[in-house]
Amino acid sequence: MSTPDTLRNIALVGHSSTGKTSIAEAILFRAGITNRLGTVQDGTTKSDFTLAEINRGISIAASFLHCSWKNTRLNIVDTPGYSDFIGDAKAALWATDNAVVLVDAASGVEVGTDKVWGFAEEYGRPAMLVMNHLDKDFADFEGVLAALQEHFGQGVVPFHLPVNPGSGFNQIVDVYKQKLLTYPADGSGVPVSGEVPAELQERVASLREQIVEAAAESEDELTEKYLEEGELSEAEIHAGLRTGILNRSLFPLLVSDAAHNIGADLLLDFVVENVPSPANMSAATATDPGSGDAVELSADAEGPLAASVFKTISENVGDLSFVRVVSGTLKTGADVYNSSREKSERIGQIYLTNGKDREDISELVAGDIGALVKLKDTHTGNTICERNRQLIVPPIEFPHPLIRIAVQPHARGDEEKIGTGLNRIHEEDPSFLSGYDPELKQIIVQGQGELHLTVVLEKLKEKFGVEVDIIEPRIPYRETITSKSEGHYRHRKQTGGRGQFGEVYLRVEPLPRGSGFEFDNAVVGGSIPGKFLPAAEKGIIEALERGVVAGYTVVDVKVTVYDGSYHAVDSSEMAFKLAGSHAFQEAFKASKPILLEPIYHLQIRVPENYVGDVMGDLNSRRGRIQGIDPEGSFQLVKADVPLGELYKYSTALRSMTHGAGDYTMQLSHYDQVPQEVMSKIIESSDLVEEVAA
Numbered sequence: 001m002s003t004p005d006t007l008r009n010i011a012l013v014g015h016s017s018t019g020k021t022s023i024a025e026a027i028l029f030r031a032g033i034t035n036r037l038g039t040v041q042d043g044t045t046k047s048d049f050t051l052a053e054i055n056r057g058i059s060i061a062a063s064f065l066h067c068s069w070k071n072t073r074l075n076i077v078d079t080p081g082y083s084d085f086i087g088d089a090k091a092a093l094w095a096t097d098n099a100v101v102l103v104d105a106a107s108g109v110e111v112g113t114d115k116v117w118g119f120a121e122e123y124g125r126p127a128m129l130v131m132n133h134l135d136k137d138f139a140d141f142e143g144v145l146a147a148l149q150e151h152f153g154q155g156v157v158p159f160h161l162p163v164n165p166g167s168g169f170n171q172i173v174d175v176y177k178q179k180l181l182t183y184p185a186d187g188s189g190v191p192v193s194g195e196v197p198a199e200l201q202e203r204v205a206s207l208r209e210q211i212v213e214a215a216a217e218s219e220d221e222l223t224e225k226y227l228e229e230g231e232l233s234e235a236e237i238h239a240g241l242r243t244g245i246l247n248r249s250l251f252p253l254l255v256s257d258a259a260h261n262i263g264a265d266l267l268l269d270f271v272v273e274n275v276p277s278p279a280n281m282s283a284a285t286a287t288d289p290g291s292g293d294a295v296e297l298s299a300d301a302e303g304p305l306a307a308s309v310f311k312t313i314s315e316n317v318g319d320l321s322f323v324r325v326v327s328g329t330l331k332t333g334a335d336v337y338n339s340s341r342e343k344s345e346r347i348g349q350i351y352l353t354n355g356k357d358r359e360d361i362s363e364l365v366a367g368d369i370g371a372l373v374k375l376k377d378t379h380t381g382n383t384i385c386e387r388n389r390q391l392i393v394p395p396i397e398f399p400h401p402l403i404r405i406a407v408q409p410h411a412r413g414d415e416e417k418i419g420t421g422l423n424r425i426h427e428e429d430p431s432f433l434s435g436y437d438p439e440l441k442q443i444i445v446q447g448q449g450e451l452h453l454t455v456v457l458e459k460l461k462e463k464f465g466v467e468v469d470i471i472e473p474r475i476p477y478r479e480t481i482t483s484k485s486e487g488h489y490r491h492r493k494q495t496g497g498r499g500q501f502g503e504v505y506l507r508v509e510p511l512p513r514g515s516g517f518e519f520d521n522a523v524v525g526g527s528i529p530g531k532f533l534p535a536a537e538k539g540i541i542e543a544l545e546r547g548v549v550a551g552y553t554v555v556d557v558k559v560t561v562y563d564g565s566y567h568a569v570d571s572s573e574m575a576f577k578l579a580g581s582h583a584f585q586e587a588f589k590a591s592k593p594i595l596l597e598p599i600y601h602l603q604i605r606v607p608e609n610y611v612g613d614v615m616g617d618l619n620s621r622r623g624r625i626q627g628i629d630p631e632g633s634f635q636l637v638k639a640d641v642p643l644g645e646l647y648k649y650s651t652a653l654r655s656m657t658h659g660a661g662d663y664t665m666q667l668s669h670y671d672q673v674p675q676e677v678m679s680k681i682i683e684s685s686d687l688v689e690e691v692a693a
Contacts, residue, residue: 002073004279004299004367008271009075011092013120014102015112016081016659019132019258021047021059023102024078026256026264030189031067031074033354037187037261046355047078052455060455061429062088062311064322064353064369069268075352075369081112083662084449084650087398087431088311093119094396095310095324095369098275099127100267105139105165105255108147109633111605111662117152126245126276128252129156130267135257139165145253151632152251155244157214158207160255160266161200169257173200174266175207181266189261214250215240238273246276278367284326286383286391289339295391299367303327305336307364307384308393309372312427314463318374319427320351323364323384326393330370330384331363338375339390340382345375380430398431401446402665403650405453406474408443410467418443421464425456432456439545439553440474441687449650475644477552477681478596478670479588484509487587490565491579502575504528504536505563508587511556513670517544522562528576529566535573536561536580543581548588550595551687555670559584595678597642601626601668604637604653606661611635613656621645622674640668 012020025045029037038044043054047063059080066075077092081102093099099120103113120127131144141162148156163171163180170183173196181191196204216226218240226232232240244250254270256263278299286295286306297306305328313320323330330336334347351358351371364370378384381395409415422434422445432452434445447453461467490503511518519537528536544554561580602623606614614637615625623641630636646665653661673681 001363002365002368004301004365005277006072007075007278007365007367008072008098008275009077009096009278009367009369010098010100010271010275011077011079011089011096011125012100012102013079013089013093013116014081015104015107015110016058016083018081018102018104018110018112019256020081020102021045021063021078022258023130023132023256023264023267024063024065024076026189026258026261027074027076027268028065028067028354029261030264030268031069033065033067039259046357049355052458058082060085061313062092063355064371066352066354066359070272072272074268074271077369079116082451083112083115084447084452084455085431086112086115086448087429089116090119090399091310091396093123093125095322097125097278097281097367098271099125100271101127101129102132103129103144103148104136105131105134105141105144106136108140108144109151111634111660114151114605114632114634115662121248124248124282126248128245128254128270128275130263131162131253131255132258134162134165134255134262135167135169135260137166139169141165141255147633148253155214155249156251156253157210158253158255159211159270160253160263161204161207162255163197163200170260170262172255172263172266173204175204176211178204178208183260183262185260187261189264191265211241212237214244218244218247218249241274242276242280245274246280281367284393286326286393289390289392297327297391297393300327301329301365303366304389304391305330305384305386306391306393308395309378309380309382309384310396312380314424314428321372321375321378321380323370323372325364325366325368325370327366327391328386329363329365335387336384337387337390338378338382339385339392340395341377341379343377344387345378345384347372349373379427396430399448400664400666401431401433402448402663403450403453403648404444404446404473406440406442406444406471407457407468408471410469414466414468415443417464417466418460418468421460421466422456424464425459429456437476439476442471442474443468444473449654450648472647474687476598477550477673479547479549479552479554479593480556480596481508481510481588481591481593483592485587485591487583487585487590489579489582489586491575491582493575494570499567499570500572500575501567501570502532502536502572502577502579503565504561504576504579504583506540506559506561506580506583506587508584508591509558509560510591511558513556515556517541517555518558520558520560522560523564527566528561528564529571532566532571532573532576533561535576536564539577539580539582540584542577543584543588547687548585549593550682550685552595552685554588555596557588559587595673595681596670597644597673599640599668599671600643600646600665602637602639602641602663602665604639604661604663605631605634606637606657607633608635610657610661611637614653614661617652617656621649642671642673 079089161173311322626638
């Protein structure tokens with residue numbers, strides 16, 4: 001059984017194609033979990049085991065792995081690097097204690113590097129870097145090291161020195177231990193240790209001095225001793241390194257060629273010896289749902305139980321729920337309580353996984369990560385605790401969607417199956433959203449990119465047996481007015497027997513943007529009895545919701561009913577509802593109506609050489625550039641762009657920047673649609689509904 005101090009939790013994160021899955025495979029092979037080194041190209045890795053991943057040669061979902069090394073158990077999460085699946089990388093960094101950031105030895109800092117680094121900062125996770133692909137012809141250790149230090153600060157300190165980067169790379173100097181390690185060509189990953197070559201000794205000594213200085217700077221006492229005596233003991237250096245990594249003042253840099261199993265053993269050694277265990281991490285904050293008080297939870301196996309579900313995988317036999325035990329111990333057979341949904345649960349089997357392979361375990365202690373099966377009503381973001389000591393751990397905030405499309409059933413009658421399937425997929429991947437929009441009368445699905453939604457719809461077909469057709473989503477425009485006007489409608493219908501009669505006079509006027517709708521009763525003298533005014537108001541509100549000129553919701557309008565007439569026998573609520581609706585439509589059309597469109601604020605991070613292309617494209621989309629700020633080796637372009645011009649923008653940006661661009665977007669405000677654009681929208685709208693007379 002593990003204890004919090006004998007666990008290490010790491011997330012392998014980074015830009016796409018930096019070798020995260022390959023290094024995970026090398027770790028499992030070197031630790032004796034597998035007996036052969038699988039490859040992404042052959043589709044034989046433990047991590048990428050789904051058909052979609054094997055066919056595409058990329059990770060699509062986080063994969064959960066584990067191994068033992070020097071009496072320590074490592075929980076490893078191999079995450080997708082492709083930006084469309086960034087939600088799983090964020091969840092992995094929330095669930096683990098340490099970020100292992102892979103960078104390419106030729107490309108260095110890329111947009112995905114920045115994004116996962118930001119997530120690690122957000123969660124306060126210690127981070128280390130692994131420069132991979134040192135066998136590439138264009139591998140540039142010194143250049144990439146300089147770029148990393150410029151981008152992330154001088155806290156980036158190399159602990160390894162590659163001796164012969166490029167084709168045939170097989171030698172690494174462990175700077176801290178001052179040993180030359182030569183790896184065999186058989187892929188076993190077991191190096192021969194030797195002395196540092198004479199020509200490198202000065203460079204290695206200089207780098208080791210940087211390591212000792214980084215250790216000294218992590219604690220005041222060590223700094224004082226180092227300044228006074230000029231040296232530290234091995235124990236003090238080791239303690240200082242662990243402190244520096246924990247407080248994020250030190251970001252160690254290691255090197256590897258994962259595809260040939262070079263450096264995996266050094267990474268394992270470093271993780272076991274230097275990175276924080278759950279017991280070293282700061283206490284997590286939970287909430288007592290009864291009192292609302294904050295509760296500090298340390299990784300104590302004897303503490304109150306609190307386990308958070310951070311990932312769900314839907315399977316035919318039931319969901320697989322991945323949990324991080326924040327406090328206490330979770331045991332098989334235990335009766336527990338889902339405080340997020342106020343439901344009782346019973347813990348069945350608990351698994352540790354290596355991809356699709358599972359290993360039974362009887363308990364998970366504080367700090368551990370594992371999978372639970374067949375929970376009745378527990379979902380991603382929920383907290384499992386004891387009924388008599390209820391706690392709620394704040395759930396992960398997933399990235400906002402960047403792309404939206406509309407779908408419709410390929411076959412009639414599949415709407416319910418579509419809804420069920422999309423909801424189950426959202427359970428697996430909360431960065432994907434879906435739902436029927438009654439205003440737009442479409443099923444809208446939203447995600448991180450076009451490939452993300454393609455994979456979702458493939459899963460909908462394979463897992464739930466339902467196909468959909470993709471259509472362009474409607475834009476949630478708003479209708480409003482720019483001047484005052486009056487409207488009048490007399491509703492009269494006589495068809496034998498009791499008739500229908502109701503007459504309404506009203507005026508409309510614009511309100512400031514964001515005011516919504518106001519209704520005012522200015523009727524005097526009883527021309528409309530009080531019992532019929534709510535019906536007239538209801539008719540007006542229904543017209544607001546349906547829209548008048550293009551079928552979109554009406555906003556920022558004040559309506560005043562000031563006169564009318566009724567019939568003692570024939571008047572009814574329905575008659576006044578229709579009269580109110582028609583009178584409002586007449587007045588609205590005479591009040592110089594306009595359309596408002598949603599404007600989104602974009603922050604686009606791109607290398608400097610693509611800024612001109614990005615700005616030109618934004619201008620063509622009616623975007624307004626709000627500024628450009630430098631961010632390390634990137635430029636951050638800020639712009640406000642109409643949503644109607646952003647259909648599949650993620651694909652366009654990726655194309656124009658060759659995959660180096662990234663962006664976020666959020667609703668900023670609504671603004672007036674230009675007249676020439678408005679005319680086209682009104683002409684093409686199929687949302688307008690005529691009110692039955």
